[in-house]
Amino acid sequence: MRRLLLLAPPWLWLLLFVAAPVLILLAIGLAEPAEGVPPFLPPIGWEAGHPVWQGSGASLATLTEDDWYALAFLRSLRVAGMSAGLCLLLAYPMALGIARARPSRRLPLLLLVLLPFWTGFLPRVGAWIGLLRDGGWVNGVLMGLGLVQEPVPLLYSDAALLIGMVHAYLPFAVLPLTAALLRLDPALEEAAADLGASPFTVFRTVTFPLSLPGAAAGFLLVFIPAAGEFVIPSLLGPPEAQLVGRVLWDEFFQNRDWPLASALAVALLVALILPIRLFQRLEAKP
């Protein structure tokens, strides 16, 4: 009885604010757009005491017929994949450095990686706007080194978009990698070294393969939010970088096409189910 009393609040909350919204999203994806507030006709209406179907698959059909949306999806998946890959490249040596540091230094080093995550997402993106513009620091450094003669247009480019993504999500890749490397039994590496393996061979045959689950978790932890990211592409990316998050946002806020935005959200969910399931599997067996 008492158990039920304690379970009821989170159960009700989750059903109302997590389960119901997703179901409504599915329903509105099948609704017919209409003039009015809210700007759609519910897919199921009442007529003379009977429920009648008045929805349509028009929004879902638009997604498959108009190349614009398929391209936005491909672009998003590519940007998310590249962001996650770059994050891993940067995170791997960082995780190794933390895992091999003296135990008393590990926590401070981890805090240094995590603290930027707590300093606010928008200010960090804002900092890149200031640094990447034509008269900004990055161009100053490039010109100072004699690498370029005049400012390179960096801001509002794909490079700026990727830099912003990596900067925002890097801590997500470092954490699971560090955890995987710390779990690794040092005796395995010592054994390989004792048997005559060079440090590189030890890394290639022991350390690296054993860190792969952590690397996969880190990749997915960046990939999943990056695929639907809205803020970074719209603040740092080029105007033509129409990623799914941005297209959905514009359909909703500018075109006021709620059914199409909902259909896009459902499609994004479907596209992410596989990576999400994979991630949950990795998390379930540490």
Added chain:
Amino acid sequence: MRRWGLAFGLGFLWAPILLLVAYAFSADRIPFQWGGFSLRWFAALAENERMLEAAWLSLRIAAGSATLAVLLGGLAGWALSRLGPFRGRALFGTLAGAPLVLPEVVTGLSLLLLFVALQGVLGWPANRGALTVLLAHATVGMAYVAVVVQARLAGFDRSLEEAAADLGASPFTVFRTITLPLIAPALAAGWLLAFTLSLDDVVVASFVSGPAGTTLPMLVFSALRMGVTPEVNALAAVILAVVGLLVGLAGLILQRSRRNLPGAG
């Protein structure tokens, strides 16, 4: 090699942040350009009514949603790690973890559709604004708190609670004297996490808010769309100082609690 890799990564993470803070004290109107030391942008910030109003609203929403998130997420995390099998446990776990993996635009849009549907059926919430943002943020924060509490409960031995019960403590006394002190650091950390997530969120808030509920991130985002301004830099420096203080405080609390609880991991 490893050291260089770590140094490079940390430099990449920190350089923009440190530059931003340094240039917040520059008198120049162009951001990231040095024009002599000045506090003028902090003064301008202190006089910006819209910004202050939005900041106050955001702080209230963050505190309220974090508190709700700790209550609900604490219960959810406790249920998932201590209740054993119960009816619908798999669904419960999936729903509790869903906000962690759902893209922000999906969370925002689906919650907005829920609020619109509720308004149509029940007439509540009558309009969207601070309350709807608070409910949305509590839902997301709850998922994070549940994970933190679950991890903490998994880290220590059940036998502590069983011993107390064997010695005649009522379930409520066991909870108050054993479980609660053990998960208190996780609850504090979870509250802080939910608080900063709420203070940082622009996407979900933009969807579920109304004309009367412009939060600080929404305001900063629309400012950044025009390009960065020195005032935004000053604001970031203030946020950084506050967050640094809070995180330092949390670290101290965690360290203390670890020392006071031998055997608790």
